[in-house]
Amino acid sequence: MVANEQQAAVATCEVAIIGAGPSGLAAAALLREHGAAVTIIDEQARAGGQILRQPPKSYSVANWLPAKLYDGVKVALRAVEERQDIDWRFQSTVLGIMRPSPYRALRAGAVRSNHIDNNTNVAGTEPDLASGSQDTRGEGSAGYGSAGVRDSRNPGGIAGSELAGVSDGRNLGSIAGSGLCGGGAHELWIHGPNGLYLLRANAVLLAPGCYERPLAFPGWTLPGVMGTGAIQTFVKSQQFVPGNRFLLAGSHPLQLVVADQLLSAGAQVAAVVFTQRKQQAWLLMRHPLVALRHHRQLLETSHIFRRLRRAGVPVIFGHTIVSADGAAVVERATIAAIDAKGTIDRHKTKVFDCDRVGICHGFLTSSELARQAGAEMHWKDHAGGWLARHNEWLESSVKNLFLAGEITGVDGADAALEKGRIAAVGILRSLGRVDDRQAHNLAATARNRLSHQQSFAAILQELARPPASLALQTMSDDTILCRCESIKRGELCQALADNKHILSADAAKLLTRVGMGLCQGRLCGDNVARVIAEARGVQPGKVGPFQAQAPVKPVPLAAFMRRP
Amino acid sequence: MSRRITLGVVRPAAVNIFVNGKAVEAYEGESVLTALMAGGVLVMSRDSFGRMRAPFCNMGVCFDCMVEVEDGSSRVRACLTPVRAGLRVIVPDHN
Amino acid sequence: MTRFDVVVLGGGLVGCAAAYYLARRGASVRLIEQGDLNREASGRNAGSLHFQLEYRLIRYGDERAAQFAQIIPLSRVAIEDWRGLEAELQADLEVGMHGGLIVAESESDVALLEKRQALQEKWGLGSSLLSASEVRRIAPYLADSVIAAGYFPHEGHANPRLVTPAFARRAAALDASIQTQTRVTALLRDGAEWVVSTVDRAGCTQDVMAGAVLNAAGAWAGEIGALAHLHLPIFAVPLSMNVIERAAPLIPHLVQHASQRLTLKQVAAGNVLVGGGWSGRFAREGSAMSTQRRAEPVIENVMANLSLAARLVPAIGGLHLLRSWAGITGITTDQMPLLGAVPEAPGFFVAAGGAAFTHGPTYARLISELIVDGRPSMSIDLYSPARFSHINNFMASV
Helix, strand or coil, X not given: CCCCCCCCCEXXXXXXXECCCHHHHHHHHHHHHCCCCEEEECCCCCCCCCCXXXXXXXXXXXXXXXXXXXXXXXXHHHHHCCCCCCEEECCCEXXXXXXXXXXXXXXXXXXXXXXXXXXXXXCCCXXXXXXXXXXXXXXXXXXXXXXXXXXXXXXXXXXXXXXXXXXXXXXXXXXXXXXXXXXXXXXXXXXXXXXXXXXXXXXXXXXXXXXXXXXXXXXXCCCXXXXXXXXXXXXXXXXXXXXXXXXXXXCCCHHHHHHHHXXXXXXXXXXXXXXXXXXXXXXXXXXXXXXXXXXXXXXXXXXXXXXXXXXXXXXXXXXXXXXXXXXXXXXXXXXXXXXXXXXXXEEEEEEEECXXXXXXXXXXXXXXXXXXXXXXXXXXXXXXEEEECCCCCCECCCCCEEECHHHHCCCCHHHHHHHHHHHHHHHHHHCCCCCHHHHHHHHHHHHHHXXXXXXXXXXXXXXXXXXXXXXXXXXXXXXXXXXXXXXXXXXXXXXXXXXXXXXXXXXXXXXXXXXXXXXXXXXXXXXXXXXXXXXXXXXXXXXXXXXXXXXXXXXEXXXXXXXX | CCEECCCCEECXXXXXXXXXXXEEEEECCCEHHHHHHHCCXXXXXXXXXXXXXXXXXXXXXXXXXXXXXXXXXXXXXXXHCECCCCCEEXXXXXX | CEEEEEEEECCCHHHHHHHHHHHHCCCCEEEECCCCCCCCHHHHCCCEECCCCCHHHHXXXXXXXXXXXXXXXXXXXXXXXXXXXXXXXXXXXXXXXCCEEEEECCHHHHHHHHHHHHHHHHXXXXXXXXXXXXXXHHCCCCCCCCCEEEEECCCEECCHHHHHHHHHHHHHHCCCEEECCEEEEEEEEECCEEEEEEEECCCCEXXXXXXXXXXXXXXXXXXXXXXXXXXXXXXXEEEEEEEEEECCCCCCCEEEECCCCCEEEECCCCEEEEECCCECECEEECCXXXXXXXXXXXXXXXXXXXHHHHHHCHHHHHCEEEEEEEEEEEEECCCCCEEEECCCCCCEEEEECCCCCCCHHHHHHHHHHHHHHCCCCCCCHHHCHHHHHHHHCCCCCC
């Protein structure tokens, strides 16, 4: 260990929630109800997550997201977003979840930083240092846990701390009056509006959500091709129609919602293309569980179909996008039929003029922080790819790293709310704020609701899945697989042929640079795994994800510069 | 073309950002990406292979909307960066 | 029982290179790697080809610096090995030997450079001391704070991602058997041979006979030594590395600092790699430090390392850090490599420790000569494990 004369700026909190989406918000509400101090970190400027990407605060939007499917999550958002007793840290990126340093704990307050002006050498830190047991990751709980001495009436953000916030000049909360807990369970590297700092937390709730699973096909890197969710975000958050004539292609029902929103906003929709054959979709929709419990969603879907038909928008089943073409920007897209076995029939194609293409083939979990932290993961293709394992309290294999929302399976926003609540109870239990019996009682309703929602989610995942081999069929050898490093599928295949010992995505990355660029493999990882799996005759889950390393998102070097 | 929705939306007073030195109208709080696209810019950068990079995810994941801001000394994700009056942005292939 | 002339333990650069050189000399070889090839220090180091004395070697006083300078003969051979490696392996390894600069920012730095130079010259490695203006001329990207630099024209870098796989490909082409995801569970001496017991991921066990065992397990060489009831004084240390996004070509040299921890270079793709021996932090297993779980970078050290890099090369200040990591490497008690036969354990060879990227291909070539021909083409006595016989005298029982 090299001791540095200059320590990083350190803030502390009791519970750090990563992600201000439905699950993070639901957890925050429950944690506050039981007196836990809460800090929420999110990359966006406002709460809501991707599903409720809000317009800028400076806007006023009449009748924002009127569709019923948003009702549940909107209630959760309104319940907490104005709360002043939560330490909100927006426009902030968590770069890593690290083990606290045994060399830093006592000097946490003694940083030479103009953001921190107080010394936090308080009782409770020393025993942990002496025992050298800060490292609680995966090895039991020794060494963290001053929860017992924490003053539950003195929650974060409003406590009379003299420690000026390192991130946005606000109070840091839970240090105050309660004694800085020795080292905390985790140390987050955070890059916020005021630079880089550490946030030490007794418990972390990881609720990072998901992003669109990209399909690679000739032309998918052409300007104008984007995720359908990206298009939707322009409409609902920016109140902006990001093009003129849209073609939406994929397998997820979200396409219908976005097509409807685009039409309402006055855009043209060239077509909505589903990989599923029509019969397949209807069979699932008529599943008794779906019909009974989710009649509202079904009703809404049928309204959307009617509106699309009225607007003359073709909804085409059993087809997939196979290429996007244009000189500098998309000018047209080609779709091709898929037969009953899921094979693309390139003799049956249709071409649509359009200046934007949205692709929508389900979602991938934002699993990088869980992986970086060393949490055990497992692969479940149509539930979001890499999911984090957890116990009944949604605690990951890493002690005091809890999980909520899509990271345990892309089950949708309503399920995310319940997961947030269960994880919050798990955290309260772990912090000693509720006992086991209370915890089980508190979580009972949420568990019950979650199991219903998950059975619906399982059906939806089944309904929304493209044919398993679709990605391998749409990519040619000449298709760019890794956008950032400009690596084509053929180049990866050649490397695999030349280097028989390469069995994992990570080994392929090391040799070929695939996944080494700015997006850090988020956009290519899934397709890379499929290519390797095919070459080696295994399931993509056996190929593994790319290794995630801090910083999990690129950071300007300036953030690391020592302050003079 | 790309355009802002106005029906039922009240925005703050317009401000200018400068794209390759030229004034483009935008609104405080709006993302730089939206302002650029509303101003007719879709290509945010050219990468080291000379390929055009245009927005893909609009949520901070793909890094395809990285643009040079101010004097070119820093690059930011346009989708995560709010507009402020006078912001200078440099994009390729745009006059 | 299957028999190999040599069983190589460890699938990093040294192991894969040794498998190649051994196979090329006609030996039948099996290489055993507990994980995947090139996944630890060999693939995670900065790829520096540094032949001048590193800061770590001269910072502990004159006497020890003089002792460490004994590494230079190996460096001089390594220069030739690297110059010929791409042709030898018929592969692009992104070897760029365009010169290395050890920069000085103060008078005491200059004094250190002069001391370095004197030591290097004594062992036949001629470097030059450049003035501020000479530095500016060949390295205009360096900050004005640089007042002098030690320059050696053969220094540079190669790509760690590519070197080990190239050796592995060539070794396999020469019929070396490469087994990954396989752990050695026992090493037993049976007459004049070794019996190597292994278990793979699926739980399948296997015993093979070996005329010789080569321990090329890097930071894990001590654990392999223990299987043969030996103490090999090599310690695992976690060293940080930082990768900065692609930029236009700017830095053709390997840049180091006279008195601080820094290596800085720009690879063929344009990324800037910053390292220099800043420590990361091990995970723990109970009270012990774990070398099986991933070590983490330490934020203060990343800050210090990057601050130093951006101070010396201001142009990188506007770029983004892509990744940091802590790679686990092995350091011997005296910082010199362990290269040669262990006298107390017949047929047991070691090639580990030291600057095992810069010197790795050379270790591998020389040890293969020792194993197959009985003597290497240059003396490696200075690096022999025999210098720890005073320990293993009490360990191995023949």
